[in-house]
Amino acid sequence: MSRNLILGAALSSLVVLAALISFVWTPYDNAALDIPNKLQAPDALHWFGTDHFGRDMFSMIMVGARTSIAVALVAVGIGMALGVPLGLTAAARKGSWLDEVIMRGNDLVFAFPSLVIAILITAVFGAGAINAIIAIGIFNIPVFARITRGAALSLWEREFILAARVSGKGAARISAEHILPNVANLLIVQGTIQFSLGILAEAGLSYVGLGAQPPTPSWGRMLADAQTMVSFAPHLALIPGLAIIVTVLGLNLLGDGLRDWLDPRIRVARA
């Protein structure tokens, strides 16, 4: 296993673990106000300090991890659930009008500046985690459709698919039973990358007030709150920012590491 894979897995698990533990335990109630102790720098009592309402930053970061992960994960889920079948269909019907429609539709979504459209969607339909998920998820669909189609096309030329066709299996069954398992590795790697992009997008949307709404803690909104106080309480901005960086870096390294590990050619070359 590569260093990337180990470091990426460690950082990502750290964040996921923090999010999971936050369901049963946080050092303090993340919503409890404690005005006398506001804007404390990190110390033994409050590991990440307190915010302008005296809330414990460590607890908020833990619960915020939950929001980030949930939004990004569901957005990846939407992208996979719709994009993969589209990609499989396009590959199975290569060159047909269906393939053409799917791929041109893909190009079109790709051409949209995703952030602008995400802002448009959340602005029009109301700010909130659900709309943020939909806005981010839509732009994951063409990514998965394209990568699935690309990988599936080369598989359709292979002998084992020919054998399956000779045995009388239809295109849909071949796609599900033979193509899908063979593109799964690729999808896992891409899923990790889209997951990290989703974390960044969620942070951006909540920073401008279009993501998860109070009282749900989110890293992006913690940063927005910190903006006017950064001169006298820099930890308010430093800590949520580092949380985002650690998560995204971890997922990117994990994605790179997984790609190398799952790709037999690279493994053979290394051995």
Place this chain on the structure above:
Amino acid sequence: MLRYTLKRLISLLVSLAVASVVIFTVIEVAPGDPASFMLGVNAQEDTLAALRAELGLDGSRIQRYFNWVGGMVAGDFGTSYTYRTPVSQMIADRLWVSLPLALYALTLSTLIAFPAGIYAAARRGKPGDLAVMGATQLGIAVPNFWFAMMLVLIFAINLRWFNAGGFVGWGEGLWAGLRSLTLPAVALALPQAAILARVMRSALLDILGEDFMRTARAKGLSRRQALWRHGVRNALIPVLTIIGLQFSFLLAGSIIIEQVFYLPGLGRLVFQAISARDLIVVESVVMLLVFAVITVNFLVDLAYAAVDPRLRSRS
């Protein structure tokens, strides 16, 4: 080349048409009537109807769609509901901030990425390469608005080299204008530079394995000479594609960065319009951004085909 251009032009027009329908529909189904938003809940029905007629909101949907698109083609983006000024004028004013900002960031990103990518490729696998690659991993993971806040903390609040926000205007001179766009441009450029440096490196590494590079070496050029004379030029094709894509990212990405620095650009215009439910402004600015992105991609495709004839025949 003509056939290819025509084909791409048709697909450009189709993309723009579909984009305009999507944007129009999203805005149409938006809850809330601009007229009642402007006049308040106690407005009389006939006053509302008069205002709707004045704003051009009384026709059928299809009629309004064609009015909107037709107007835009003629350069008329309608009248802002809240400011009662032409939207095209508002956009033109803001473009003087957003466009230079995107170009400034693109220049910075290229200036950082080219040397970094070439350096890393030339030292493949050595500590220099690893350091650049590590730095780019970090650069990709940093949210640009957070980086912007850190830049403000260090260079505006602590060192006082720059203003923490706002734009002095080009009337104060080019240098003053550029200075107030420097921190936002750096914040926008960093993640893009990280991506571009990686693309530059991998494009160069692909080319290093090509036959003509071996020939160049066999002719007696050193590794570095071959890299500079033949490698970099050939690596430019994929790199230019990414630069084209990045320009649109930068234009769209400035929406959030403008919030951090309180810059009076298109991004702030969109947010102000959203909160005032000035939907005609939102609609037009979003369409303009989409137009810019789709057109830049189109131009990049054409440039690509002009440079690499194989692409023309393939399509």
